[in-house]
Amino acid sequence: MVGNISRRKLLRTVPVAGLAGIAGCTGGSGDGDTATETSAETDGNTDTAQSDSGNGGGGSAGSVKIGVIQPLSGPLTYYGQQSLWGMFSGFAYKAGTDPIATAESGTQTVTVGDVDYELVIRDTELSADKAQSVATDLVQNESVDLLFGATSSAAADRVVKNVAKPSGTPMMVGPAASASITASSETCTDSVFRVNENTAMDARSGGKYVASETDVNAVYLLGADYSFGHAVVSNYRSVLEAEGIEIVGEKFVPQGYSEFEGLLDNAAEAGAEGVVGGFTAQTLPALITTFINGGYDMRLFGGFATEITNTVIGQTLQKALGKPLTKEKIAQQQFGPFTTRYHWNQYDNDINSAYVDMHTSTYGKVPDLLSAGQFTAASALVQAVEESGSTEGADIAAALRGMTVADTPKGNDGYTFQTYNNQARSEMTIADPVPTTDEWTDQWGAAIMPSAPVARIAADEVTIPSDSPDMSCRL
Incomplete structure (x- = not known):
């Protein structure tokens, strides 16, 4: 025309x-x-x-x-x-x-x-x-x-x-x-x-790892009440149920919500052994602070967050567990492991090395x-x-x-x-939260950072398949 x-x-x-x-x-x-x-x-x-x-x-x-x-x-x-x-x-x-x-x-x-x-x-x-x-x-x-x-x-x-x-x-x-x-x-x-990377990739990689490599059999799902949070919960539900994990409840709350004690109590009473939090930096710190301070006998998992969220998490861990933080102290909190879409220390290749160098030289921070x-x-x-x-x-x-x-x-x-x-589609990794090493303290302002990968999930396993009921896109 x-x-x-x-x-x-x-x-x-x-x-x-x-x-x-x-x-x-x-x-x-x-x-x-x-x-x-x-x-x-x-x-x-x-x-x-x-x-x-x-x-x-x-x-x-x-x-x-x-x-x-x-x-x-x-x-x-x-x-x-x-x-x-x-x-x-x-x-x-x-x-x-x-x-x-x-x-x-x-x-x-x-x-x-x-x-x-x-x-x-x-x-x-x-x-x-x-x-x-x-x-x-x-x-x-x-x-x-x-x-x-x-x-x-x-x-x-x-x-x-x-x-x-x-x-x-x-x-x-x-x-x-x-x-x-x-x-x-x-x-x-x-x-x-x-x-x-998207929420389905978080869920399909993290959910598979939790099902196969942890002792969690029942999960409570929490998410922000908008498209991101609903996508996190929906995708985790699909993956976990497919892996034989029982979903014992789910709840959506507004962005910026902070009163998580009652919700975590409900999750524990429902028999949850793990909790997923589908939140961004506006809400996630409050959930994690309540989880750590409450001493819940559940595992918290999901996606590894950005520096600003990890700064709050690290400060909370230091207050609860004392300084210096250690791998052992963090592990005892049943905190993680978490999926990482990307963090600077998850990939060892020439392109990533050049990227980390140019990013830290220009912006004073590692890629996030x-x-x-x-x-x-x-x-x-x-x-x-x-x-x-x-x-x-x-x-x-x-x-x-x-x-x-x-x-x-x-x-x-x-x-x-x-x-x-x-x-x-791209490979995803799974990492534990660990104390930030001296090498990165000047470019990463949080007290915790991702560990070296504890698992890698292949690219062809992490995205929604074309024949999935969750895929209505037909190009």
Whole structure:
């Protein structure tokens, strides 16, 4: 219908009311509501990181304009920062240069070979409404080739349904972790991708380990009452029941909830031998503090959290157990083991070593939980441009489908996009919480850190299978 007119040029000429109608012309889905018109945010300073190495290129030249949406203010600013740091590091690795140092709204450009990657960064303030409005502005007024973000699963869900799908704009979701984003027919589309690990990967790896390697036979499930928490509980329930573990109860509570004593008492009275907590940093510290101080005869397990949560956990352990912390003191609390999507000390390869070095040199911190997925997403976009020889969003999306990403912190070819839902699968590890070693105290501010892996769960075992009743995505 649009002939040889590029999607970017087309969007410049179409008013907001016509946004949903573009999908049929550009290959996107027409599902979802029409995006809401907003005014553009003010750009910050523009910095350019140029590569002298000449890496990449693959015959392609030109520019790719990427709309990046992350929370850079509000209660989870650190999540947005580490997401940008990971993305910046992925582009820098491909370019052979240093990462962009500032994580703030504005426009940044990284050059890889003969291609400029223009990153138009917007703050979502951890709000789904704000995420939708800035994403709409990026598509309507900035004419981006693709979208990249967000941290909140609720925000990512809203942007996919109301902006990316109606406009046909390819989107790289992340680090939002709700499994439904790439499992539900409502958000799944052939132009929506995710590299970052998700809640199903947490559950399928952690649940299998708990069932086979611990003495836990009955579990109580707790989760935040929104998409992320529901996804955690749903996926753990499916995996644990399939492994023969009894679910003796479940409860959802608001984000920021802190009165966990009664809930943990209920879990104990129901006969639970283990508790899963499906929470982010807004709620998880309160659960763990209550668990440790309450002396419950249950095991607490789930996913290994970020530095900000581990800082609170470490402080709580020190108060309860005294200083110095030891492996033995922590183990006696039945605390863990935990699944890790990624932490800096879980993978020993040249790419991860280079990544840890550039990240600590630039940001003063080791890469954290969300980092490897964001690094790999940037790496995948560069690889897609090189392999397709094109800077058009539709061509980049076509190259991403089924791609095995070459350069990743989990090693060469560490992530592969599944053809049935565009979710990348990758190996997961299981680790115990241990005292932070002297080597990392300057770059990791928590008193505890992940141990060396106690188990590795293969990539083909951790994602929702195409024939699962939990997978309604059909590309």
